[in-house]
Amino acid sequence: MNKILNGGCLCGEVRFTVKDEFRLFHLCHCLQCRKITSSAFASNLFTAQENLAWTAGEHLTRRFEYPGREFTKVFCTLCGSGLPFPSTDNVSVIVPAGSLDEEPTIEPLRNIFWEEHTNWLDAGMKAPCVTGFDE
Ligand SMILES: [Zn+2]
Ligand SMILES: [Zn+2]
Secondary structure, three states, X not given: OOOEEEEEOOOOOOEXXXXXXXXXXXXXXXXXXXXXXXXXXXXXXXXXXXXXXXEEOHHHEEEXXXXXXXXXXXXXXXXXXXXXXXXXXXXXXXXXXXXXXXXXXXXXXXXXXXXXXXXXXXXXXHOOOOOOOOX
């Protein structure tokens, strides 16, 4: 039987559980994912909708639909953290990996939209790794 993972937003008002049973794990480097995460890429896990259960604060979430392309974000209206959302075909649920409190078993399978990736990601991966703020 697969483990149940806990997840939620940074402020802690929105909480969910999801089965550690993901069929895909993509890091998406497209421009829209970079904008909406304000970071180098989105980290999206895909699972069946019945594997997800909201345990607190679902009413505090809000859904944004990007016009002209199938692109969605659900976020906590208090702290702005990204949260799971159903795919537009309503078959899967997409879980931003950073919203999990624990590590999923699956590892990233692909870097998608690599042609749109940012150069500072390449440079950042080569920068020294330090503990804490380093000064
Ligand atoms: Zn929050
Ligand atoms: Zn993307």
